[in-house]
Amino acid sequence: MIAVDGIKKSSIRSHYQLGTLFYRLLWGPHIHHGLWNGEESASIAQCQLTDTLADMGEIRAGDKVVDVGCGMGGSSIRLALRRKAEVTGITLSPIQRYWAAASAAFRGARSHTEFIATDAETVQFDRESFDVVWSVECTEHFFDKAGFFHRAFEWLRPGGRLAIAVWFQGDHATDDAQRQIVEEVCTRFVCPSIATRQDYTDWIQSSGFRVTHNVDWTQRVLKTWEICKRRVERSGVRQLARFVDREQVAFLDGFDVLLDAYRTGAMQYGAIVAKKV
Numbered sequence: 584m585i586a587v588d589g590i591k592k593s594s595i596r597s598h599y600q601l602g603t604l605f606y607r608l609l610w611g612p613h614i615h616h617g618l619w620n621g622e623e624s625a626s627i628a629q630c631q632l633t634d635t636l637a638d639m640g641e642i643r644a645g646d647k648v649v650d651v652g653c654g655m656g657g658s659s660i661r662l663a664l665r666r667k668a669e670v671t672g673i674t675l676s677p678i679q680r681y682w683a684a685a686s687a688a689f690r691g692a693r694s695h696t697e698f699i700a701t702d703a704e705t706v707q708f709d710r711e712s713f714d715v716v717w718s719v720e721c722t723e724h725f726f727d728k729a730g731f732f733h734r735a736f737e738w739l740r741p742g743g744r745l746a747i748a749v750w751f752q753g754d755h756a757t758d759d760a761q762r763q764i765v766e767e768v769c770t771r772f773v774c775p776s777i778a779t780r781q782d783y784t785d786w787i788q789s790s791g792f793r794v795t796h797n798v799d800w801t802q803r804v805l806k807t808w809e810i811c812k813r814r815v816e817r818s819g820v821r822q823l824a825r826f827v828d829r830e831q832v833a834f835l836d837g838f839d840v841l842l843d844a845y846r847t848g849a850m851q852y853g854a855i856v857a858k859k860v
């Protein structure tokens with residue numbers, strides 16, 4: 584695992600409080616990569632990522648799902664509408680919580696979703712109160728990643744599934760150049776650490792889960808940042824960000840670093856699904 588100093592919970596919250604508008608303008612209601620099979624549009628690719636993970640996690644009608652780090656509610660609302668799941672979304676950002684609740688109401692998913700602004704690293708849920716713990720591109724922001732999986736295990740009923748999509752440190756990102764790239768990603772995208780697939784697998788297994796899927800999607804998601812970069816270049820979003828704060832500009836200017844990270848193998852992107860047996 585590669586960790587950096589100086590990231591605070593308050594800076595992660597503020598990144599999403601201020602950044603949600605930019606994510607929405609640039610990318611859409613999902614704050615996660617697209618998953619491509621071919622030449623689909625970005626919005627189809629985003630939904631494909633959610634749907635593929637939902638298939639792997641065997642999400643069924645009536646499942647109680649907690650969407651950890653729910654952003655603007657993109658996954659929560661889709662799981663409620665398409666899979667007929669009952670979804671509780673949690674996010675560090677109160678703005679995202681309102682945004683997600685308003686979108687759910689607008690899209691007719693209000694009675695099957697609820698959104699809470701809280702910290703996933705401290706929130707308390709009853710033991711065995713969920714069928715699925717779902718988390719897309721959120722665990723990178725955790726300070727105690729191993730601790731999260733222990734708690735997630737407690738929240739799940741027997742037979743429950745953990746389904747996560749993750750930015751991983753590359754398997755060989757130990758040389759200085761690659762380490763520097765990962766550190767820069769951590770700083771620009773407010774992640775206290777980025778861990779390897781093996782780190783995640785060890786934490787998940789030692790919490791008691793049995794891993795059922797462990798997939799590498801790096802090549803299928805890469806296009807995300809090429810598209811975002813083009814959209815920044817062609818729009819006035821960067822100028823707008825300059826009025827908001829410096830960190831938003833650093834984030835928008837960081838897309839090349841992520842592309843570099845994926846192309847050099849410093850980072851990988853993938854998903855893990857595991858079962859509480």
Ligand SMILES: C[S@@+](CC[C@H](N)C(=O)[O-])C[C@H]1O[C@@H](n2cnc3c(N)ncnc32)[C@H](O)[C@@H]1O
Pocket residue numbers: 595599612613614615651652653654655656657658673674675676679701702703704718719720721724725
């Ligand atoms: C990259 S976004 C992903 C959003 C959403 N999963 C999606 O795919 O659209 C990361 C999300 O994690 C949330 N987050 C980060 N740290 C968190 C924490 N400690 N507790 C709850 N949410 C957190 C942020 O507020 C944000 O909603």
